[in-house]
Amino acid sequence: MLGTIRAFWNDQRGIALILVSITLPAIIGFSLLAIDMSRINNLHNDLQKGADSFALAAAAELDGSSGAWVRAERAMDVLVRNESQFSTAGPRILLAGQPGGTQRCNSAGSISWCFLKAIPAADGIQITVANQATYLADADPAVGEGQTRFIQVTVTPTGFDAIFPASFLSSGASNSFNVGAVAVAGFTSGVCDFTPVFMCNPYEMVNGTNSAGGYTLAQAVSNPDVHRRLIELRKVGSGAAAGPGNFGFLEPPAGVGNGAQALAQTIATSKPIGCYNSASVSTKTGQNAGPVQDAFNVRFGIGAGGTFNSPEYGPSANVRKGAKQVKGSVNQCPAMNQLSFTEAGTKGLPRDATTPYQGGRMGDGNWDFAGYWSTNFGSAAHPSSWDTTKPTRYEVYRYEISAGLVGTASTGGELGTPSAGCQPPVTSVDRRLLYGAILNCNALEAAGKDLSGHSTDLPVEAFGSFFLTEPVMSASDDASVMVELVDITGHDGQKTLDNFLRDEAQLYR
Numbered sequence: 001m002l003g004t005i006r007a008f009w010n011d012q013r014g015i016a017l018i019l020v021s022i023t024l025p026a027i028i029g030f031s032l033l034a035i036d037m038s039r040i041n042n043l044h045n046d047l048q049k050g051a052d053s054f055a056l057a058a059a060a061e062l063d064g065s066s067g068a069w070v071r072a073e074r075a076m077d078v079l080v081r082n083e084s085q086f087s088t089a090g091p092r093i094l095l096a097g098q099p100g101g102t103q104r105c106n107s108a109g110s111i112s113w114c115f116l117k118a119i120p121a122a123d124g125i126q127i128t129v130a131n132q133a134t135y136l137a138d139a140d141p142a143v144g145e146g147q148t149r150f151i152q153v154t155v156t157p158t159g160f161d162a163i164f165p166a167s168f169l170s171s172g173a174s175n176s177f178n179v180g181a182v183a184v185a186g187f188t189s190g191v192c193d194f195t196p197v198f199m200c201n202p203y204e205m206v207n208g209t210n211s212a213g214g215y216t217l218a219q220a221v222s223n224p225d226v227h228r229r230l231i232e233l234r235k236v237g238s239g240a241a242a243g244p245g246n247f248g249f250l251e252p253p254a255g256v257g258n259g260a261q262a263l264a265q266t267i268a269t270s271k272p273i274g275c276y277n278s279a280s281v282s283t284k285t286g287q288n289a290g291p292v293q294d295a296f297n298v299r300f301g302i303g304a305g306g307t308f309n310s311p312e313y314g315p316s317a318n319v320r321k322g323a324k325q326v327k328g329s330v331n332q333c334p335a336m337n338q339l340s341f342t343e344a345g346t347k348g349l350p351r352d353a354t355t356p357y358q359g360g361r362m363g364d365g366n367w368d369f370a371g372y373w374s375t376n377f378g379s380a381a382h383p384s385s386w387d388t389t390k391p392t393r394y395e396v397y398r399y400e401i402s403a404g405l406v407g408t409a410s411t412g413g414e415l416g417t418p419s420a421g422c423q424p425p426v427t428s429v430d431r432r433l434l435y436g437a438i439l440n441c442n443a444l445e446a447a448g449k450d451l452s453g454h455s456t457d458l459p460v461e462a463f464g465s466f467f468l469t470e471p472v473m474s475a476s477d478d479a480s481v482m483v484e485l486v487d488i489t490g491h492d493g494q495k496t497l498d499n500f501l502r503d504e505a506q507l508y509r
Contacts, residue, residue, distance in 0.1 A: 042085060047155045047181035050082035050094040052507055054111055055153040055185035059505040062115070062187040064278075064459075065490045066218070068145045069115060070101030076111070076153075084158065092158060104137050104144050112154045117147040119184060119508060127152060127184070149279065150186040150508065184509035191463045191489065191500040192275040195434060196250040196266050198283060200441035200451075201461050202231055202362055202485075217438065217462060218492030220485055228392040230352045230363040230469065233481040247481060248451060250274070250437060251282040261307075268295035268308045270426040272435075275502070278460040278489075281437050283451050293336075293475045299431040300471045301418035303333035314423035316431035318397060318406045320376065320416035321471055322348025333422035336471070345412020347375040349393045349469045351482065367393065376410040393484050394467040397432060433486065434466045435500070462488040465497060 057079045058072035076096035084092045097108025105114040117137045120127065127135055137144035157180035203217040220226045233247040252266050252274065263284070266272055294304035301315035324346055327338040341348070350372055352363025369390055373382060382399065383391075391399075400406055406416035418425050425431075437460045441451055449455045466483035473479065487496045 044179050044181065046082065046084035047094070047158070047179060048183070050080070050084065051111070051153050051155045051181040051183035052185070053080045053082055054094075054096060054113070054155075055151055055183040056505045056507060058113065058151045058153070059185035059187045060503070062148050062151065063189055063490050063503075064146050064148065064461075065492055066142075066145060067101070067491070068148060069104075069141055070098075071491070072115070072151060073098045073101050073106075073108075076113075077108070094155065102141055104139050104141075107156075110156050112156065114152045115144060115148040116150040116152055116184070117144075119150050119186070123509065150184055152182065152184045152509075155181045182509070183507060185505055185507050188277065188279065188504050188506060189489070190275060190277040190502045191435070191497070192502055193272050193435075193500055194274050194276055194463065195272050195436060196252045196263065196274050196284075197434065197436035198248050198250055198281065198439050199233060199436050199464065199466065200246045201438050202357075204440045204442055204461075217488060221488055221493060224389065224392070225365055227365075228367070228390065228484060229357075229365040230355075230367065230393075231466075231483050231485065232355070232361045233483060234361070235479070235481075246441070247436070249284050250276065251284045251454075264292050264295040265308070267292060268298050268304075268313050270312050270314065270429055270431060276437060276460070276463070278437075278463070280457045281439075281460055282454065282456040283458065284454055293472045293479060296434075296468065296472045296481065297336065298423075299468060301333065301422045302339070302471060303335050303422065305335065309423070311423050312426075314426040314431070315418040317418075317425040317427055318401050318416045318432070319418045320348065320397075320400070320406070320410075320414065322346045322414070323471075324412060324414050325419070329421075330419070331421050333419050336473075341473075343412050343414075345375065345410055346414045347372050347410065349396070351469075365390070369396065372396070375412075376414070377405055377408055378411075380405060380408065392467075392486075393469050394432075394486055397467070432468050434468055434481075434483065435497075436464060436466065438462045438464045438488065462490050462493070463497065463500070464488045 054076045057075040061071035061075050062068050073096070077098045080094070080096060082094040084094060092110075094111070095109035096111055099106050099108050106112065114132070115137045116127070116135045118135050120131075120135070125131075135150075137147040201217060203215055203220050215223065215226050220229075235247060249263055252263055266274065294302075294307055298304055298308045298313050299316055299319075300321050301319040321341075323339040323341045324343045325334045325338055326340045326343070328334060332338075350368045353366045353368070355361065355363045357364075367390070369386065373380075373396075377400075380403075382396075382403075400416060409415055439451070439458060440461050444455075444458055445451060449458060451458075465486040465488075467486050469482045469484060472481055487494045489497050489501060
């Protein structure tokens with residue numbers, strides 16, 4: 001008997017069943033926790049992906065132009081469809097809506113959002129109801145849309161029921177709770193391959209109006225009657241204030257060097273390397289204008305005494321300017337003092353008949369197309385629509401190239417073809433176009449920015465292209481640069497600058 005008892009006591013068969021029975025509740029509990037963690041993680045991922053998608057879609061429209069809030073709402077509503085799983089409501093489609101784009105904070109469908117002008121510098125600082133006013137864009141869309149750089153999207157929290165009995169761990173604990181997601185995205189915009197030049201917006205609105213006939217920059221690009229107005233730019237810091245119709249220079253890109261000559265090279269080249277962000281440019285005005293005059297004029301086939309004597313500084317394919325070479329050899333690239341702009345039978349693109357706007361710095365768009373055409377091309381055909389609707393000077397210039405009229409001699413013998421003594425014409429880019437940042441100079445100076453010197457962190461209203469209608473006639477600091485506005489970046493532009501744009505929507509939080 002004693003041996004039987006001893007044998008039973010030492011027998012270990014079936015012990016695993018006992019151990020499993022003892023640990024089974026823990027095994028089941030951990031299994032349920034793993035399942036719940038997987039379900040809640042998947043639910044949160046679905047909601048976060050939805051929030052991220054809504055924020056990115058909206059941020060791509062926040063370019064600071066009018067209607068940005070409406071476009072952002074439309075993008076969220078039309079472009080994003082995300083589905084979430086494992087909530088108490090079952091499969092759920094995340095949707096937005098279009099409540100009108102008039103409120104800086106709103107909600108529709110499965111989300112709510114706020115348009116922000118800034119976000120905290122440190123990621124550890126959350127945007128909450130308590131500090132939200134610091135970061136919100138202005139409530140007035142006319143102001144707020146221009147300020148908006150970010151959007152915060154919050155997905156409406158959804159219920160989640162855990163399988164693991166929470167009451168087992170704590171008396172009264174609930175197995176149900178809400179899961180949500182928040183995302184912050186922003187829009188950055190810039191251009192590359194741009195010349196380091198800024199223009200003071202001639203259509204800047206001050207106190208709700210301007211002195212350019214009441215037109216905005218967007219209307220100036222789209223309205224033909226305004227589009228062809230000639231603008232006289234004067235250099236800021238040399239007898240001209242930083243007001244509408246003036247220009248200055250931006251900080252040249254890194255590696256270019258300092259000084260007037262380095263700045264002039266970046267203007268003269270057909271291969272600029274500068275990249276500029278719309279949220280932050282820096283000015284560098286006050287440079288000597290002598291080589292800058294040459295930098296503009298090499299585009300017209302006017303030599304600069306060997307200063308810009310390589311193919312990248314070649315002229316435009318069409319350099320007609322109303323001048324004949326009367327000094328030096330015709331086999332040389334003429335300097336400015338070798339040209340006569342008063343020779344009979346030569347006629348460059350004329351200035352406007354009157355200059356009623358911006359203190360005489362902007363014309364009325366009424367220029368002598370008929371006289372220009374008859375002097376240079378006689379009875380050659382041109383688009384019949386130009387007989388009733390006056391074209392822009394840039395349209396005429398481009399038509400001369402496309403119609404093969406560049407080599408046609410005017411009644412005085414001028415050709416649009418550059419002299420063979422100059423560098424070969426550059427055809428990869430349009431050398432008569434000048435690209436630059438358009439700044440609201442009045443507002444910036446009112447905010448304490450000194451645009452006649454070195455100012456940093458200047459927001460850009462738009463980047464634009466301007467057509468040089470004539471050479472810069474003087475090397476003095478207050479020399480005039482005569483241009484037509486061609487296009488601007490953004491939704492209000494004509495899309496000719498898209499190749500220069502570097503627009504990115506980015507998740508920040």
